[in-house]
Amino acid sequence: MTISATMKMQTKESAASMDVYDRLVGILNDEKNIYACPPYISYDPRAYDVDGGGMDVEEPENADADADVNKKSDSSHQTSAKANSIAAIKRINVFRQIREKAIMSFYNLADHFDLPREVVSVAANLMDRVLSGIIPPYIRGTEISSTSNDESSSSSQSTDICLKDIRLVSMAAFNLATKSLVGRAIVFPKKGSGQVSIEEAELVVLRELHWRICYPTPLSIARDLFLPLILTEVARFVDVSDEQCLLDQIAYITELSVVDVAFLSVRPTSVALGSIMAVFDLSFTSIEESMEENKQELMTAIADAVKLHFEHLGFSCEGREVAYCH
Numbered sequence: 001m002t003i004s005a006t007m008k009m010q011t012k013e014s015a016a017s018m019d020v021y022d023r024l025v026g027i028l029n030d031e032k033n034i035y036a037c038p039p040y041i042s043y044d045p046r047a048y049d050v051d052g053g054g055m056d057v058e059e060p061e062n063a064d065a066d067a068d069v070n071k072k073s074d075s076s077h078q079t080s081a082k083a084n085s086i087a088a089i090k091r092i093n094v095f096r097q098i099r100e101k102a103i104m105s106f107y108n109l110a111d112h113f114d115l116p117r118e119v120v121s122v123a124a125n126l127m128d129r130v131l132s133g134i135i136p137p138y139i140r141g142t143e144i145s146s147t148s149n150d151e152s153s154s155s156s157q158s159t160d161i162c163l164k165d166i167r168l169v170s171m172a173a174f175n176l177a178t179k180s181l182v183g184r185a186i187v188f189p190k191k192g193s194g195q196v197s198i199e200e201a202e203l204v205v206l207r208e209l210h211w212r213i214c215y216p217t218p219l220s221i222a223r224d225l226f227l228p229l230i231l232t233e234v235a236r237f238v239d240v241s242d243e244q245c246l247l248d249q250i251a252y253i254t255e256l257s258v259v260d261v262a263f264l265s266v267r268p269t270s271v272a273l274g275s276i277m278a279v280f281d282l283s284f285t286s287i288e289e290s291m292e293e294n295k296q297e298l299m300t301a302i303a304d305a306v307k308l309h310f311e312h313l314g315f316s317c318e319g320r321e322v323a324y325c326h
Helices: 003-033 065-112 118-131 135-140 151-181 198-208 218-233 240-259 268-282 289-313 320-325
Strands: none
Touching: 003 218, 003 268, 003 289, 065 118, 065 135, 065 151, 065 240, 118 151, 118 198, 118 218, 118 240, 151 198, 218 240, 218 268, 218 289, 240 268, 268 289, 268 320
């Protein structure tokens, strides 16, 4: 190869790297400020205690002599706080199941209508960002009439009310995701008179999200940004011609992260990088012990590639979120 050809190739690779960096900078800003979703169905009891006291109430260090008079009221408060927290956890379990069923229905719809499964990742993000402002009041029980003393009936009422919102929001989110990625929508059955139509629900979702629906999916980040540069550094370990097989496995792992509520607040860039590491790691799970050294060399090469290309953007294979996803 001539010097001129080599220089042209290096220039092209440098331009490609700069494009990746520019896109990653934009994605890092967007995933932090626009597409971030709080863990709105968290098991933290303090987040949902109506009285704000949580389940653990500490005694003051310097109690007055007459503090014993208030022991009964303190005990009553602790009991009430604990009951509120337990009730919240029960509702959280219900809403987690509802969310999981909604996302599984997304995958069924995507397969039925031959849509790319990335649609589900976008739809889940839209749905979660809207529901993060709807579900917490139901979990706290603040949307339930205070005249009802029956906890089971209150929980049921909370679920029934919120379920209507979830159904509408989920269908609207899936349609918006399909339109943004594929350019066409799914035609859902028309609702009866007096009920909100899917189109009206879509407008509500768009306004709630300030029309920001172009969520960068973990698969697109892994496929278009991370993997090409990583493969150039680990080509001696990996058959680059079988890149589609790698992408299929990465896609499977990112799909699992969409369903799991533990990944709600994890950044898509961390899921993307962690999925790549997991795929390479799993590819060596059934090898002989004599190949263990090769596995360690591969994982070291991946870490070095990430450090070389992405360290200045804050990425590291040892990062907390990436390690968690891995």
